[in-house]
Amino acid sequence: MSREFRRLADEHGGRIYTLALYLLGRREDAEDVTQEVLVRLWRYRDRIDPARTRAWVAQVTRNLVIDVSRQKRMRAAVFADGADMEETVAASVDASPDRAVMNGELRTALEAAIARLDEPYRSILVMREIQDYSYQEIASVTSMPLGTVKVYLHRARRRVRDVLRTGAHDGAD
Amino acid sequence: MAPIDRHECEWVREHLDAFLDGADSDLAAGDSERVARHLASCAECRAESAFAQRVRAGLRGMEMTAAPAAVIERAEREIGSTRGRVVALRPRGGMRRWAPAIAAAAVLVVVATWSERSRRAQAERVAVEQAAREAAVAFAYLNKYAQRTGDIVEADVIGRRFVAPVEKAMEKTGVAETKPSPDES
Numbered sequence: 001m002s003r004e005f006r007r008l009a010d011e012h013g014g015r016i017y018t019l020a021l022y023l024l025g026r027r028e029d030a031e032d033v034t035q036e037v038l039v040r041l042w043r044y045r046d047r048i049d050p051a052r053t054r055a056w057v058a059q060v061t062r063n064l065v066i067d068v069s070r071q072k073r074m075r076a077a078v079f080a081d082g083a084d085m086e087e088t089v090a091a092s093v094d095a096s097p098d099r100a101v102m103n104g105e106l107r108t109a110l111e112a113a114i115a116r117l118d119e120p121y122r123s124i125l126v127m128r129e130i131q132d133y134s135y136q137e138i139a140s141v142t143s144m145p146l147g148t149v150k151v152y153l154h155r156a157r158r159r160v161r162d163v164l165r166t167g168a169h170d171g172a173d
Numbered sequence: 174m175a176p177i178d179r180h181e182c183e184w185v186r187e188h189l190d191a192f193l194d195g196a197d198s199d200l201a202a203g204d205s206e207r208v209a210r211h212l213a214s215c216a217e218c219r220a221e222s223a224f225a226q227r228v229r230a231g232l233r234g235m236e237m238t239a240a241p242a243a244v245i246e247r248a249e250r251e252i253g254s255t256r257g258r259v260v261a262l263r264p265r266g267g268m269r270r271w272a273p274a275i276a277a278a279a280v281l282v283v284v285a286t287w288s289e290r291s292r293r294a295q296a297e298r299v300a301v302e303q304a305a306r307e308a309a310v311a312f313a314y315l316n317k318y319a320q321r322t323g324d325i326v327e328a329d330v331i332g333r334r335f336v337a338p339v340e341k342a343m344e345k346t347g348v349a350e351t352k353p354s355p356d357e358s
């Protein structure tokens with residue numbers, strides 16, 4: 001089983017971990033979720049339509065992330081909304097977004113901007129732009145009509161631009 | 174140059190992302206032309222469009238992060254240690270898809286045999302058949318649900334939703350008592 005498991009983990013591990021990391025913002029949480037999704041993927045591998053595996057993986061990841069976030073809020077712990085990333089990046093976005101963009105800090109600035117998005121904007125943007133999921137797959141993962149997915153995605157992109165433009169300050173307090 | 178129509182700017186900003194979807198775009202041809210026409214004449218919206226394209230390219234250029242090796246190892250260990258704990262809802266291989274139907278059919282066959290043997294009242298036979306149907310529905314439901322959510326279906330769920338209704342009906346009809354003991358021949 002080891003080889004087959006490794007193959008599945010190689011194929012989907014990065015996708016799971018990346019989505020969990022963007023949605024949770026904390027490495028340890030993302031690791032826990034990734035471990036759980038990989039275990040489930042293994043257990044259900046024969047029952048998942050191969051054409052739908054990517055979507056299945058994203059859906060299960062997202063569900064678990066929502067569970068984890070809920071548990072955290074119940075324990076009144078800090079819900080990682082990307083506050084760490086924002087701090088790291090505030091300086092680079094602060095003065096001039098264009099400067100940040102031009103001197104190669106775009107990636108960090110974008111991470112901070114994504115961290116500022118609420119759900120489902122964040123999932124949809126990450127899945128579409130970073131993970132290359134199709135609109136159809138995103139619709140299936142989020143149980144939304146295709147048109148709604150597109151509208152959310154457009155808003156998410158616009159919001160990212162607004163955050164890049166105005167810096168990480170508005171709405172932060 | 175004609176003054177910029179701010180309403181038109183706002184309309185273009187609303188539709189800019191759809192416009193930039195290019196081949197994927199939902200924008201009607203006329204709307205697409207309207208955006209293009211405005212961009213040609215409005216420097217501010219052109220700048221916004223360029224910024225939007227840069228952000229898109231930046232997002233597209235962001236790479237996925239590989240799952241840490243330690244996490245994959247942990248998952249592998251967990252699978253190894255709990256393999257026996259999880260109930261397989263369906264038999265292995267290509268039969269899986271048919272398992273609920275097979276399970277339901279098997280229950281019905283058993284029910285028919287029991288009914289014959291015990292010669293119980295019609296009402297009791299109906300009760301067992303009903304339980305078998307419920308079990309089959311529960312089975313199908315579990316399969317569907319598990320497939321959709323990836324939740325692990327534990328043995329006690331199978332017990333409660335699948336086995337218990339049949340056992341209950343069997344008790345009702347006295348079928349359970351007719352089970353032959355090992356020394357019977």
Ligand SMILES: [Zn+2]
Pocket residue numbers: 177181182183185211215216217218219
């Ligand atoms: Zn304009």
